Amino acid sequence: MLLELSGISKHFGGIVAVKDIGFGVKEGSILALIGPNGAGKTTLFNIITGALPPEAGSVTINGREIVGLKPFEIASAGITRTFQNLQLFGSMTVLENVMAGAYLRSKKGFVRSFLSFPGTCREEKKIREESLILLEEIGLAETAGLPATQLPFGKQRLLEIARALASKPALVLLDEPAAGLNPSETEALTDYLKKLKTKGTAMILIEHDMQTVMEAADRIVVLNFGQMIAEGTPAEIQAHPEVIKAYLGEDEKIA
Amino acid sequence: MHLKNHKGLILLLFLLVIPLKIDSNYLYSTLVVIAIYSIVVQGLGILMGYAGQVSFGHAAFFGLGGYTAAILTTRFNWPTLIALLAAAILPGILAAIIGRQTLKLRELYLALATLGFGILVHIIFNEGGELTGGPSGMSGIPNLTIGTISFDNDQKFYLLVWFMLLLILIGIYNLVHSRTGRALCSIRESEYAAENAGVDCARLKLQAFTFSALLAGLAGGLYAFYVSFISPSPFSFHTSVQFVLMVVIGGLGTFWGPLLGAVVVVSLNELLREIVPLLIPGAGGEYQIIIYGIILVGLMIFQPKGLSSIGRYFRLPLKKELKPEG
Ligand SMILES: Nc1ncnc2c1ncn2[C@@H]1O[C@H](COP(=O)(O)OP(=O)(O)OP(=O)(O)O)[C@@H](O)[C@H]1O
Ligand SMILES: [Mg+2]
Numbered sequence: 343m344l345l346e347l348s349g350i351s352k353h354f355g356g357i358v359a360v361k362d363i364g365f366g367v368k369e370g371s372i373l374a375l376i377g378p379n380g381a382g383k384t385t386l387f388n389i390i391t392g393a394l395p396p397e398a399g400s401v402t403i404n405g406r407e408i409v410g411l412k413p414f415e416i417a418s419a420g421i422t423r424t425f426q427n428l429q430l431f432g433s434m435t436v437l438e439n440v441m442a443g444a445y446l447r448s449k450k451g452f453v454r455s456f457l458s459f460p461g462t463c464r465e466e467k468k469i470r471e472e473s474l475i476l477l478e479e480i481g482l483a484e485t486a487g488l489p490a491t492q493l494p495f496g497k498q499r500l501l502e503i504a505r506a507l508a509s510k511p512a513l514v515l516l517d518e519p520a521a522g523l524n525p526s527e528t529e530a531l532t533d534y535l536k537k538l539k540t541k542g543t544a545m546i547l548i549e550h551d552m553q554t555v556m557e558a559a560d561r562i563v564v565l566n567f568g569q570m571i572a573e574g575t576p577a578e579i580q581a582h583p584e585v586i587k588a589y590l591g592e593d594e595k596i597a
Numbered sequence: 598m599h600l601k602n603h604k605g606l607i608l609l610l611f612l613l614v615i616p617l618k619i620d621s622n623y624l625y626s627t628l629v630v631i632a633i634y635s636i637v638v639q640g641l642g643i644l645m646g647y648a649g650q651v652s653f654g655h656a657a658f659f660g661l662g663g664y665t666a667a668i669l670t671t672r673f674n675w676p677t678l679i680a681l682l683a684a685a686i687l688p689g690i691l692a693a694i695i696g697r698q699t700l701k702l703r704e705l706y707l708a709l710a711t712l713g714f715g716i717l718v719h720i721i722f723n724e725g726g727e728l729t730g731g732p733s734g735m736s737g738i739p740n741l742t743i744g745t746i747s748f749d750n751d752q753k754f755y756l757l758v759w760f761m762l763l764l765i766l767i768g769i770y771n772l773v774h775s776r777t778g779r780a781l782c783s784i785r786e787s788e789y790a791a792e793n794a795g796v797d798c799a800r801l802k803l804q805a806f807t808f809s810a811l812l813a814g815l816a817g818g819l820y821a822f823y824v825s826f827i828s829p830s831p832f833s834f835h836t837s838v839q840f841v842l843m844v845v846i847g848g849l850g851t852f853w854g855p856l857l858g859a860v861v862v863v864s865l866n867e868l869l870r871e872i873v874p875l876l877i878p879g880a881g882g883e884y885q886i887i888i889y890g891i892i893l894v895g896l897m898i899f900q901p902k903g904l905s906s907i908g909r910y911f912r913l914p915l916k917k918e919l920k921p922e923g
Contacts, residue, residue, distance in 0.1 A: 391793060413792035423793055431786035433850070434779070442779040446795035452804045455775035456768040466775070509795060 344369045344544050345421075345513055350389060350399035352382075358568045359385040363399070365563050365573055367513065370542045372535065374555040377565035378588065383548045384426055386565075387515045390546075391423050392416040403513070418446055420512035424502040424519060426548075430490040437486040439501055440473040443508030447472070473508060480504045480534060496523045500531070513544045520551050532558050556580070564588065605853065606766060613759050617752070625751035627867060629823055632758035635859040636816035638843045639765050640809030642855035645844050647778065648805040649785030650700060651708045654715030655840045658688040658810040660722060660832025662817025664729060667738050667827045672728075677741045677822065684818025685811050692810030696803045715837050722829035734828025741822035754823055761819070765812065766856070773852060781805060782850065846896060848903025857904050865889065 343366035350363040360382040367373045375383050388394040390401055392413040401408050408416050422443075431439050448465040450458070460466055477483045480500050485493060490501060499519055506514050516535075520528045532554050535545060549555050555562065555576070562579045564572040566588045572579055579585055616624050637659055644650050662684035669680040699710045722729050729735065740749045741757075748754045772778050783791040784798050791798055821827050839862060847858025869885045877884055896904070 393789065393792075412797070413789075414795050414797045417793055417795035425790065429787040429790040431783050431790065433786065434782055438779060438782070441776075442783040442791075443794045445776060445780055445783075448776050450776055452772075452777050452801070452808065455777035456772045456808075458775075459771055460774040463775070469776070505790075505794070 343367065344404065345390070345546075346400075346402045347386075347390070348400055350386070350396050350401070352385060352389060352394065352396050353568075360389070360396075360565070360568045363565075363570050365570070367544050367546060368560070369512070370539055370544055371560040372539055372545045372547055372558050374547045374549060374559035374562045375565065376549065376552075376555055376562060380567075381565040382568040383565055384517055385568075387423055387517055387546075387548070390416075390515060391421060417509065417511075421515065422506040422509055422511040422513075423515035424499070424506050424517055426517040426521075428498050428502055430498055430501060430505075432491040433489055435487050436477065436482055436490055436493065436501055437470075437473055439490050440476055440504050440508045441469055443505035444469045444473060446509040473504075476504050476508060481530070496527055499523065503531075507538070507543070511543070513546070515546045515548075517548045518550065519547070520549060520554055528554060606763070606770070609766075610763070613763075616755065620752070622751050625755045627863065629751065629755050629758055631859050631863045632755075632762045633816045633820050633823070634840070634843065634863060635762055635856050636758075636765060636819070637813045637840055638847075638855040638859050639762075639769055640812030641840055642844050642847070642849075643769065643772065643781065644805045644809040645841070646848075646850035646854065647773065647781035647785060648802050650802055650806065651704070651841070652711040652806070652809070653708050653834070653837045653841060654711035654713075654718075655809065655813050656832045656834065656836035657715040657718035658692065658813035659817040659820070659836065659840075660718060660829070661688045661691065662814030663821040663827050663832065664722065664817075665814070666818035666821040667735050668728060670739050671735060671737055677739055678743050681741065681815070681818040681822070684821070685815035688814030688817070689807050689811035693803060693807045696806040700799065700802045700806060712834065712837070715834055719829055719833050722832060730828070732829060734826060736826040738821050738825045738827065740825070741819075748822070758819055758823075761815075762856075770852060777801070785850070842893065846893070846903055848905035851903065851905040854903050854905045861904060865892065 345367040346364075347366070348364040351361050352359045353361075363382075363386060365373070375386065377383055385394065389396045390408075392408070392411055392415070396409060399409070403419050403421060406419065408419055408421075411419070431442055434442065447469055450463070450465065474483065474486065477486055480503065482493075482497060482500055482504060485497065490498065493501060499522060503514075503516065503519055506516075519535075520531055523531060528551065535547070535558050539545065547555070547558060559576055562572075562574060562576055563570060564579060564582070564585050571584045571588060572582045574582065616628055637655060641652065641655050644652060665687045666677075666680045666684040669675040669683055670677055675683070695714065699707065699714075702710050723732050725731060740747045742748070746753070748757050780791065780794075780796045780801055783794060783796060784801060788798050817832075820831075843858035843862045844855055845858070846861055847854030847856065866889070869888055873880050873885050873888060
């Protein structure tokens with residue numbers, strides 16, 4: 343297992359956000375995390391990335407405990423994420439956003455940055471090229487020079503994904519990446535994620551669109567009111583009585 | 598953008614020759630003051646415009662640099678160049694110490710904390726007794742000597758400070774176009790996302806703060822050697838506000854902003870001092886402040902992004918920027 347969670351719990355005041363969550367993510371696989379609004383999905387991402395401390399439980403990546411590490415240390419351990427409420431570097435260009443995401447791909451610190459000319463820096467050139475390739479792949483190449491805030495909402499989501507991938511992480515946490523995308527964009531994104539998987543990047547995908555989930559995911563974890571009510575393959579989840587019950591009364595349909 | 602800044606630096610180099618032809622002491626001294634303030638504001642510009650952290654206490658670092666140079670040379674007879682180095686290093690170390698706690702604060706709280714620090718240091722200058730000379734300050738600071746050159750007149754000092762400023766500008770240019778520059782910007786835009794990209798935000802903010810204090814201290818040391826006399830009054834809260842104004846007026850997060858801001862604010866101060874008494878006979882200093890305020894408010898209304906954004910009106914968008922270099 344690449345990532346393993348066990349016994350993760352967290353509450354806010356009287357609300358149990360997540361309780362006793364445990365599952366694993368294999369290298370190069372996609373795990374979908376689904377559940378109704380407020381089920382605790384984003385909270386789990388916050389815990390994995392070190393933004394929130396859990397009250398109990400452990401998270402390991404390649405066997406190494408990461409609970410208690412700072413967010414930037416967890417990033418350098420190979421986990422990056424996108425944000426449900428976008429956190430783009432708004433006044434920077436699209437290309438700069440991705441290049442900033444590639445921070446871990448180069449080494450130069452404050453003093454050396456001050457002392458050396460950027461034009462002569464091979465590292466910098468490499469990162470620029472890699473970032474442009476990434477933008478090309480995700481379909482944002484023509485907008486590379488625009489300020490990030492000038493992108494339409496759907497493209498901003500894609501940019502968040504590109505930025506999260508720029509450091510070449512082992513695991514990417516995607517928080518509702520298809521929200522705000524139209525059906526054809528969603529389909530393109532699904533294809534892209536599957537391609538990414540074949541290149542060896544593991545993902546946890548929070549997504550409300552069941553078609554995307556069933557198509558892209560290798561395994562699915564279902565949360566409801568902070569509890570893990572089911573885990574399994576897409577086929578198993580579709581047939582799971584508790585899942586069907588949790589989703590009844592909501593507009594969500596399980597394909 | 599890269600090309601444009603190179604051109605700008607070369608143009609600046611040519612502009613700097615003009616005063617040598619005019620050879621006026623008034624012009625030299627104004628330009629020395631501009632360069633010294635610019636050095637402070639270069640560092641503050643990185644802290645405020647790039648890392649997004651405000652400081653209302655930089656006059657303190659500026660003053661600490663000045664007093665360090667003054668005390669080490671007059672009381673302890675240190676060589677002037679070493680004293681100048683110490684003038685930069687000491688405020689830097691102090692910033693590294695106090696920044697660790699202070700920079701955890703955000704926005705208004707950070708502004709208040711740095712303001713408090715500035716006021717405290719100013720009080721220490723005033724109440725320092727023998728060591729600082731109290732409110733009347735200390736005089737007899739020797740001329741700065743580097744090797745065999747003694748910087749004993751306005752023209753030499755003019756060349757020295759602008760040469761140093763030029764070197765700093767080149768460094769800043771490198772910095773803002775580097776990985777570190779992008780990381781600083783990313784902190785300003787979203788600390789969450791910056792951390793998630795692997796940026797140690799606390800550490801980088803501390804480095805930016807330390808760097809800005811170092812430059813302020815260096816500028817303070819140069820100031821002490823230039824005027825050869827030092828007292829608490831140029832290092833008050835008022836000066837800290839002026840520094841912040843220079844950064845904001847020039848344009849936050851822009852390469853040319855801090856220099857432009859320093860030029861405009863210092864020139865405006867000089868101009869108003871000359872012109873206001875001519876227009877309104879018998880006018881006191883308060884008229885200057887009022888007109889100064891009106892101009893600033895006007896600038897902020899019509900150029901909210903600072904003066905360096907004026908350049909946009911003269912430039913076509915460069916599509917080429919998007920392509921990879923080389
Ligand atoms: N920082 C916080 N402070 C207080 N309560 C919080 C905080 N973050 C989340 N919660 C609460 O914890 C619960 C789980 O929230 P979370 O955002 O994890 O849900 P989610 O599954 O991501 O929902 P959605 O599908 O709407 O994004 C909710 O009741 C939410 O109100
Ligand atoms: Mg959520």
